[in-house]
Amino acid sequence: MRPVTIATTAFLLEDSPHTVEMNVARAVDYIESAKGSDIVCLPEMVATANVPKELEYYAEEFPGKITRIFQAAARKQGINLVAPYLVRIGKKLYNQATIIDRKGKIVGSYRKLQPTAEELRRVTPGDDLPVFDLDFGRVAVIICMDIYFPEIPRIYAFKGAEILFWPTVSHGPTQEALRTQATARALDNSLILVESNLANHPPYAPYAGRFRPATARIIDHNGDILAQTGRRHGVAMATVDLDEKRLTSHCVLIREPDEIREDLESITRLDLYAREYAKLSKSRKRKA
Numbered sequence: 001m002r003p004v005t006i007a008t009t010a011f012l013l014e015d016s017p018h019t020v021e022m023n024v025a026r027a028v029d030y031i032e033s034a035k036g037s038d039i040v041c042l043p044e045m046v047a048t049a050n051v052p053k054e055l056e057y058y059a060e061e062f063p064g065k066i067t068r069i070f071q072a073a074a075r076k077q078g079i080n081l082v083a084p085y086l087v088r089i090g091k092k093l094y095n096q097a098t099i100i101d102r103k104g105k106i107v108g109s110y111r112k113l114q115p116t117a118e119e120l121r122r123v124t125p126g127d128d129l130p131v132f133d134l135d136f137g138r139v140a141v142i143i144c145m146d147i148y149f150p151e152i153p154r155i156y157a158f159k160g161a162e163i164l165f166w167p168t169v170s171h172g173p174t175q176e177a178l179r180t181q182a183t184a185r186a187l188d189n190s191l192i193l194v195e196s197n198l199a200n201h202p203p204y205a206p207y208a209g210r211f212r213p214a215t216a217r218i219i220d221h222n223g224d225i226l227a228q229t230g231r232r233h234g235v236a237m238a239t240v241d242l243d244e245k246r247l248t249s250h251c252v253l254i255r256e257p258d259e260i261r262e263d264l265e266s267i268t269r270l271d272l273y274a275r276e277y278a279k280l281s282k283s284r285k286r287k288a
Helices: 020-033 065-077 144-148 151-158 175-189 260-267 270-283
Strands: 003-012 039-041 080-089 092-100 106-111 138-141 163-167 192-199 217-219 225-228 234-241
Touching: 003 020, 003 163, 003 217, 020 065, 020 234, 039 163, 065 080, 065 092, 080 138, 080 163, 092 138, 144 163, 144 175, 151 175, 151 260, 163 175, 175 192, 175 217, 217 234, 225 234
Parallel strands: 003 039, 003 192, 039 080, 138 163, 163 192
Antiparallel strands: 003 234, 080 092, 092 106, 192 217, 217 225
């Protein structure tokens, strides 16, 4: 067995504007609430959630004070951390998730590959698909809009990722669509998928004029939701066994039951897909 306890946050937004300092302090509170877990995930752009428009793209040169605060929090709680916030590298701005280990060391970072059209006015897209080896297993990250591109988690699966973190601030196209997308990415790639999002208070129904879905959730490789916060802010937590065989029945038809990831990988036609994508890339122009 290889048990790991995963925690993820639904981050509370006030009706009044936040400050960067308030957001970072609140993030540290959530990290403390996740004490006892092996890893905790914060939502996308956590430092600038709900700040005034002039601070919307605030970012420190990386690594800066915000990074050091998160390093100290991870070290204090003895917890691995997925901390997504905007960073500057020279003249470039990135929507980045920084991976920090239990000792407060920066393990690496993932930069959002598929920013929205609005983000692209300021944010430089990432160009790498890293996986991170932590003390319990191998993890990877997608951020918000990335979930619309199923190629990304598929590549991570081939690289051996066991848990995929999805920090986001997404609220649509519908809340059901978000759940369906997250479930599909977990199921298609035999991954544990972990979502972190934003919350209002009180927990508004989706038709009540507020749009923050709140839900932080942990979805297993079968598409089952192991833990969630519902529409409320807080921390969702679940323990999974990363050595558990990821089985299905009569899908791949190599053996019964299927060992789904291994069996799917053995028949996946990567050479064909790579060739077709290469041809398509020559005939497509990105507008942004």
